[in-house]
Amino acid sequence: MSRSLNRRLFLTGTVGTVAAATLAACGGSEKDDVSVADVEAGDFPEGSTMAKLNEAGSIKIGTKYDQPLFGQAGPDGKPLGFDVEMGKIIAGALGIDPEKIEWSETVSANREPFLEGGQVDIVVATYSITDTRKEVVDFAGPYYVAGQALLVLADNEDVTGEDSLAGKKVASVDGSTPAQYILDNHPDAELVPFDTYSKCVAALTNGQVDVVTTDNVILAGFKEADPDKLKLVNDGETFTEEPYGIGLAKGDDDFRAFLNDTIQAAYDDGSWAKAWEGTAGSVLPTPEPPELDRY
Numbered sequence: 001m002s003r004s005l006n007r008r009l010f011l012t013g014t015v016g017t018v019a020a021a022t023l024a025a026c027g028g029s030e031k032d033d034v035s036v037a038d039v040e041a042g043d044f045p046e047g048s049t050m051a052k053l054n055e056a057g058s059i060k061i062g063t064k065y066d067q068p069l070f071g072q073a074g075p076d077g078k079p080l081g082f083d084v085e086m087g088k089i090i091a092g093a094l095g096i097d098p099e100k101i102e103w104s105e106t107v108s109a110n111r112e113p114f115l116e117g118g119q120v121d122i123v124v125a126t127y128s129i130t131d132t133r134k135e136v137v138d139f140a141g142p143y144y145v146a147g148q149a150l151l152v153l154a155d156n157e158d159v160t161g162e163d164s165l166a167g168k169k170v171a172s173v174d175g176s177t178p179a180q181y182i183l184d185n186h187p188d189a190e191l192v193p194f195d196t197y198s199k200c201v202a203a204l205t206n207g208q209v210d211v212v213t214t215d216n217v218i219l220a221g222f223k224e225a226d227p228d229k230l231k232l233v234n235d236g237e238t239f240t241e242e243p244y245g246i247g248l249a250k251g252d253d254d255f256r257a258f259l260n261d262t263i264q265a266a267y268d269d270g271s272w273a274k275a276w277e278g279t280a281g282s283v284l285p286t287p288e289p290p291e292l293d294r295y
């Protein structure tokens, strides 16, 4: 297949055998059910991050490793989930095979430092876009909007909403917006900080804390994994807005525009919905894609 014919052609896992064989010959991939664009460095502005990543043939992506549905290490150690699929969509638009992504675990508190230090090129990790974070990093998106909620043991009757947190031990994660929300709005609750949400949930099941708080969709993943023991307060009622963005180094406006274009294209060609349905959508309803904030 000539490059001109194949240029900008996005390949999907649903292509037929003949097409798939042709694509393999062209260096395309249908592995992982994601699209890999046939692009080369010259298709991007000279010196841009897109050109550099395309030339390198790999991209470093930070994500969560302990959050069911969004980013969780699989049996082979590689992460699985909706954020992981979003990362593969970005890699694919850069012409990078998903197998060539260098994944690393970013916990909530090290996402900005990892972007600032260049340990990762992008972060896709249930990462809320906030003005404070925008002082040191930039964001494309949002590609999903979550909201803060509460998780308790299934037999808990006295935590009925955020107004019942006084005197309660509330676990959340250092460097997260939900932990900050508790500090700012519920000084009479006792915030018990951990570095990951799986540790918060372990503290809940062993009786060390009364509540875990973070985004509804993260809590829904943990509840789904242990439905007899855990309960979402008021069926996961939310009390904040958490717009998930793709974090990138501050000031790289071309790359940010490219990431936004790629998210928009994934909305339009159905790959965003497919990524959702194959991951978080096993538990959560398919949302409307949120409008991008091209600030």
Ligand code: GLU
Residues within 6 Å of the ligand: 108, 125, 126, 127, 128, 173, 175, 176, 177, 178, 214, 215, 218, 242
């Ligand atoms: N979305 C929130 C945040 O970015 C909570 C989830 C998380 O810590 O990853 O802080």
